Every structure is written in C-alpha cells, then in structure tokens.
Amino acid sequence: MNKYDVIIIGGGPAGLFAAIMCAANQNKKIALLEKNKSCGRKLLMAGAGKCNITQAGDIEHFLTCYGTNAKFLKHALLSFQNKDLLDFFKQRGLEFMTTEKGKVFPKSLKSQDVLNILLDECKKRKVNICYETPVQSLVKEQELFYVQTSQGVYESPIVVVATGGLSYPHTGSTGEGLVWAKSFGHKIIPTKPALTPLKIKNYELSDMSGTSFEELPYTLWRNGKKIGSYQGDFLLTHTGVSGPGIINNSRFMQSGDVIKCNFVAAESIEEFRSNLTKKLNHGGKTLVKSIVRELNLTKRFADKVLELCEINDDLKCAELTKATRQKLLTTLTEYEMEVKELGGYHVAMVTTGGVSIKEISPKTMESKKVSNLYFIGEVLDIDGDTGGYNIQAAMSTAYIASQAINK
Template sequence: MEQYDIAVIGAGPAGLFCAIHSIGPGIHVLLLEKNLQPGMKLRISGTGQCNITHDGDIRMFFPRYGAHGQFLRPALMSYTNQMLIRFFEERNLPMEITEGGKVFPVSHKAGDVCEVLIRECQHPGVDLRCGEPVHRVENTPLGFVLYTAGDTFSAKNLVIATGGASYPKTGSTGDGYRLAASLGHTITGIGPALTPLLIRNFPFADLAGMSFAGLPFSVWRENRKIFDGQGDILFTHTGLSGPGILDRSRDIRAGDEIQLSFAGPVQCDTFEREFQNIISRAPTRSIKTIIAGLGIPERLARQLPDLAGIPADSTGAHLTAAGRTILIGHLTACPLVVSSPGDLSVAMVTRGGVALGEVNVKTMESKLVPGLFFSGEVLDIDGDTGGFNLQAAFSTGFLAAQGISKRVGKRT
C-alpha cells in the first residue's frame, strides 16, 4: 500500500489548487482523478472561455452565494480574486476584465487555465493519477485508506474535492457526497442551480432569443411571495433563462409562479393610472402601439393583449375596464408557472452538498473527522454567474491546503 501525507480526490480547480498549495519539503501529495485527464468540467466552463473570477472588492462577493456567503468569508479573504488573477499572470497567462466585471484569460481558452494548473502539479512531491475513481474510503487509526479499482492508498490527510452532481458527462456524478456520507457527514438536499426554468404551457416560445435587461420579477409559492428579483432575462423555446433567472434558480421549485413586470419597476395601481392617461390622450391608438410605446418589444407588444383576450389591433377607446385590468396584470405581473427547473444535466452547478455546520470555516477541515477536508462544489455552496463559483473553488482549495499545513506543522 502506497502511503502519502495528503490525498486529494478530484483534479478539478479545487483539487488542483489544493494540491499545488500543499507542496512542501518532504510532503508527498496524491491527486486522484476519475477521468482520463484533469479539469474536464473546467475545460467547458464559460462555454469553453473560462470566466475564472469577478472584478471588484472581494467583500462584494459574499452576497453572491445566497444564504451561505458568510461561510466563504475566511476562504475568500485568504485567497482573493486579485490573488487569483496574479497567480495566473505570474505564470504567463494574462487576464482581462470584460464589461460587467467578468474576468477571463485573454486567450478566452479554458484549456489554457487547465494547462497552468497541471503544469504546477508536475512537481516531485505530487503524484497525479488519472483514470483512478475512488470507490471507497476508510478512516483508520493510522489514517485514511482509499480503494480504487486497481489499487489501495493510505494518507494521513484527505481532501474531498470531487465537485457536485451537475454536468455528469464531465464526471461530476456526486461521488464526493457518497464518500463524505460514508465518513459520517450530513449531505443536504441536492438539486440543480444556475439552471434555466421550464415553464408550463410557455406562451412566448415563438419569441425565443428575446432578452430583457434588468427586468423585475417576483416568485410565488402557494399564493405567498417567496422573493423579489431583478436581472437580465432571456426567453428560450421552453421557458426562461438569463443571469437574472439563473442566479435565483437555486431558490425556485416546480409549481412556483414567476411574475414578470414588462412595465419595469412600477406599482400596479400607479401604472394603471398612467396607462389610462395615455389612452385618454390618444383614444384611437391601437393597444399594441400603446404597449410598444412603453419600451416593450413590438412582437411582445402584440402578444400580451392576445394573452389578455384583447385584440391587439383594437383601440384604447374600445378597451373595457375589465380588459384593462387583465392587460395591466400581464404588463406588471405576467404569471408563468414553473414546470421544473432544468435538471442536473443542464445546471451549471449543484445546490446542496456537505453540510456547512460540520466543516471548520477557517480551515475547511471536518469537525467530525480529524484530517478530513473539503473544498469546492462538494460543499453546500453555490454562487451566481460571473466567475463566483470558480473563485470559491480556488479559495476553498487554498484554505484546505493551509489547514493541512497547520496539521502537518503540529505533527512535526
């Protein structure tokens, strides 16, 4: 049985970064990857362009992880976005900041990011083995024993950095949840995040590709408002996508009703008075023309009256009070019922994972099993679009390496 100081399961961004920062005199690191090459999911991130992080003050990142942003505070502060940018630029991979603050390699090639990480792991102290899925882990008095299909390894410290369960074709099939659970950890409810929404009887399928900047919306569940949101939204052939939807998809469930305000951030009663004033000033103008005059795309302006049961070519003078109420409802709170969020095969990241209350926030070490660490998406954390998930992977990988260094230091 081959023995190591540190074993890292998963050679994605979190695992690679953890291995890189665990390198030290006399330290032997084993990095096991189930795929035939490292970083399979990283290679397709950002449509293959790799939005590696986001610009700005790192403290502005915390709210971008939903309710779990505070858990990431020590990791993000220990390894910030600016440190991550410098890491790659010092290794001859320059970065650029695009409109909106997204950070990409200048080459816009995710493969270039992978190559830097792999090159850094080509160190005498790191044993990178691909095509080695870990089937079982045991915690023994002498350390952790890892069983693969063809070999057995032991390590004094273990890092689970297997990613989540989204994009399973890249190898992210939830292996880390099974291994963590076998070692006594709680796994919170797993589900898709950063995923488009399928809408029941979607009325705008023929408008697929139409997008809206900063569109206000609200989400309702069993006649109770869950939250208000605002963001860029895109019509697809089957429902809704775009950053505004993707970022909040972690909180949306089948059966929820999304109400879109095509009229912008307005109160319904205020908008109704304004709408009536427009009709009063030009009673012979068609309904579709009035709606288009509000800044709503012409094709949508024709379709919204149809949804309200009103001929789009009818004039404001012929609009009944009841018809006006229904139409204004579609303009300010157009109701769309979620058939389901996109499943894990299309979700960019996974909601749920290793329960955060069982992990030391300052070291990423298990509170239940000494010497066991976690990093990346296997944890119950998921961030917004824009590079926040990759930053979390790198930062938690770094912090886990620091935590292991402290253990090794105490032992020596």
C-alpha cells in the same frame, strides 16, 4: 501499497489547486486521484468554454453572492481573494480581460489555457496525478486513511475530498464525495440542481425564444404567498426562462412556484398602471397597438403582448373593454409563469446542498468529526451566483485547506 503524505480526490479546479498548494512544501508526496482520463472537464465548460474564472470587485460584494451560506466562506475569500487568484495565473503568463458586468476571463477566451497552467504547475511540483482511478471506498483506521480504487489501495494520513457536486454528470460529477462524507457521520444537506434555467408549464412565449430583458424585476410566489423579489437579466427560451436573473435565484425555486414578471420594469407598478390607464381612457381613436408599441419593449414583444391580450391591430382605445385593459396591464406588469420544473443536473451549473458546513471548520475546511479529512469546493453545501463566484470559492477553499495541511 501506494503511500502518500496527502491524497486529493477529484481533479477539478479545487482539487488541482489544493494539490499545487500542498506541494509547495517540496518534502510532501502528493497524489491526486482522478476518475476520468483527464482533469478539469467541468472547468473547460466554464463560461461557455471561455472560463469566467472570477469576478472583479471587492470581497464584501462577493459575500452577497453565495445565498444563505456566504458567512461560512468569509475567511476563505478574505485569505485568497480574486486578486490573489489572478496574480497566480498572471505570474505564469496568463493575461485577463474584464467585462462591463465584472466577469473576468483569460484574454484568449480559452478555458484550456487556465487548465494548462494548473496541470503544468502540478507537474513542476511533482504531484502524482493518477488518471482513470475511480475511488471505490474511503475508510480510516487509527491515523491512516485507506483509499480503495480500481488501481489498488492508496494510503495517507491526510485526505482532501474535492469531488464536486452533481451538476454536469457527464463530466464525472456523480456525488461520490457525499457518500463518503455520510459514511464518516457527516450530515448531507439534500441536493438539487442550482444555477439552472426553468421550464414553464403551459408556456405561451416559445415563439419569443431569444428575447432578452435587462434588469427585469420579478416576484416569486408559492402557494399564493410572495416569497421573494428579484431583478436581473432575463432570457426567454423555447421551453421557459433563463439568464442570470433567473439562474442566480433558481436555488430558491421549486416546481409549482409562480413568477410574476414586470416586463416594463416599472419602479411602481401602481403608478405605471394608473398612467397607462389614463392614456388608454383618453386615447379615443388612437390605436391601442400604437400606445403599447411606445413602451420600453421590442416591437416583436409588444406585438406578442397584444396577441396574448387578443387585441386586434385595428382596435381603438375608445373600443377597449375594461376586462381587456385589465388583462393588458397585468400582462405588462405581473405576467404569471408557473414553474414546471428546474433544469436537471445535465444543464445546472452547480449543485445546491452537499456536506453540511456546520460540521466543517470555516478556517481550514477540515472535518469537525474526522481529523485530517478535508472537504473543499462544490462538495460542500455552498453555491455561488453565476459569474465566476464558484471557481473563486473552489480555489479559495482549496487554498486555506492546503495552508492548514502545510502548517
């Protein structure tokens, strides 16, 4: 029998950091069980392999970046802030850079450097990382947990579940933690991919793939009703739309929804339409394409708009029909795209849904149903925007759980 003071299941950033912090008490015997041959496989993918580890700015701003469940994270984020996270790595020799949009990366732009520090610290603190040890079952009898694995049974009075969500399943994230939580009576909020691009039905813009828009405003509609207004950087792909402006709000979207894009970023659509209508009505022999190309669009995209509206190169303003003008105005300010599907777990950065936070203490991450059982990171029903918010949440929840365990 493998007996430990604390067993942590899952070797992502939350699990590794929890192990390090729990092992700050040198008298504790800590085991980290990892199903893969190596830890941190999803961490290595963060920020396209460059590891966008957190976001600059104050924590109050952070609390606007976790959807409807942000309040649950307030204590964790205040207890272990972005500055604390960066200080931990700086004290171990890692330097950082911050982009104009506040994303923080290691100066080396290598995720491996972040992972190496976490692994080195585990080694220094004598954490026993058990690789290729998938957990088959987790039960509690009296005051002890029994963790059945492919390598035998592990025993501990304290278990921390840090198994992540369902995104990027090839990294080993397959949702076992949700199964164990359910077996202990926890409610599981239905999961779906989040931070994901969208595939568009009858997509007309595949030849515009790679075209991007800064701070593009758009609205979200469901069954003919507007359910949200958003703004953010926007990217056209071969099959649909992506970019932070879409990815960060994909948690609110579903198949069949319609997004209406304001490609000219008009603050007042009515005013823009009125002004452009006057210009076209008084344009006379001026070519319509000349007026459209004057708008705040790339020439390539302006020409695509003309193509969608079936406006020929030689069409003059005086020849523009009311119907074609209306189609042009709508295409520029409220171009409709119907969501065919969200990108699946294989492309989603995180999972929305998970262990219900109503049954978890926000001060300690301990289960309210089962004493000494902790849930941290993405296994919980929390998901942040893209930009370092999810790694910060993983490490902040790991920190307060370990502080509670070490008391």
